[in-house]
Amino acid sequence: MDTDKLFGELADLGVCSSGRRLWGRSDKDVDMIIKVWKRWPEYLMEHSTPALEIVRRYFSSEPDLKKLEDNCIFLDRQVNIELGSEESVFVMGNSSGVIKIRDWATVKLYCFNDISINIECGFHSYVSVECYDRSILSVLSDKGTCTVYAYDDSSIDAPCDPVRVIRKKLSRGQVFNGEEIY
Structure with missing residues (x-):
């Protein structure tokens, strides 16, 4: 490459x-x-x-995609994983599947493009999710705490009590435009 x-x-x-x-x-x-x-x-x-x-x-x-996957970056993949405490996890492209969060784990999840992911939160887990573009996220369990920041046309299905969905507007062109922002 x-x-x-x-x-x-x-x-x-x-x-x-x-x-x-x-x-x-x-x-x-x-x-x-x-x-x-x-x-x-x-x-x-x-x-x-x-x-x-x-x-x-x-x-x-496949080796390149596997290397991304080994680093918790899922690009156009069928996702079926269980996570402990991870620094950050990215799901993008046309990925879909299930992410299970272990008991007591802390996970930061970023969802982009046209992904469709189901999350099962473990007992006392804490999950923070940011959904962009047309991503679809379903939170399937109420064992942990999950906060979802929804941007663009993302769709969030969160029937569980400890799930908080915060819809925000995103103004693009404010960062990474070639200039530092002070």
Whole structure:
């Protein structure tokens, strides 16, 4: 995979100065891309649809998709996983399936594009979810606490009591537009 070309195409959509500096002094490999992806979800919030098409072109082989999956990034995958406490989990593209959250776990989940995911919260788990684009999320259990921030045309089915859905408007063009925001 030509990671320089991949980053170049993604950067053309808009990357802040900090991101360009980091890339300039780092190894230009898939591990670095994954690290940046997980630390700055704002990039996908800003550019989810055009970035998806670019990422699909470069992450198309099964080994590449498996490497993403091993890092809790699911791109066009059938998802059936159980999570303990994870730093952040991304589900994007046309992914669908079930995510089970273990008892006492803390998980941050980002949903983009046209995904359809069911979440089963474990006993005393805490889940924070951000849904963008046309993502569909169903929370199937009331054992844990789940807060969902819904943006764009995302659809949330949360019949359980401890699920809080907060619908917010997203103004794109405010971050990762090539300039720092102070």
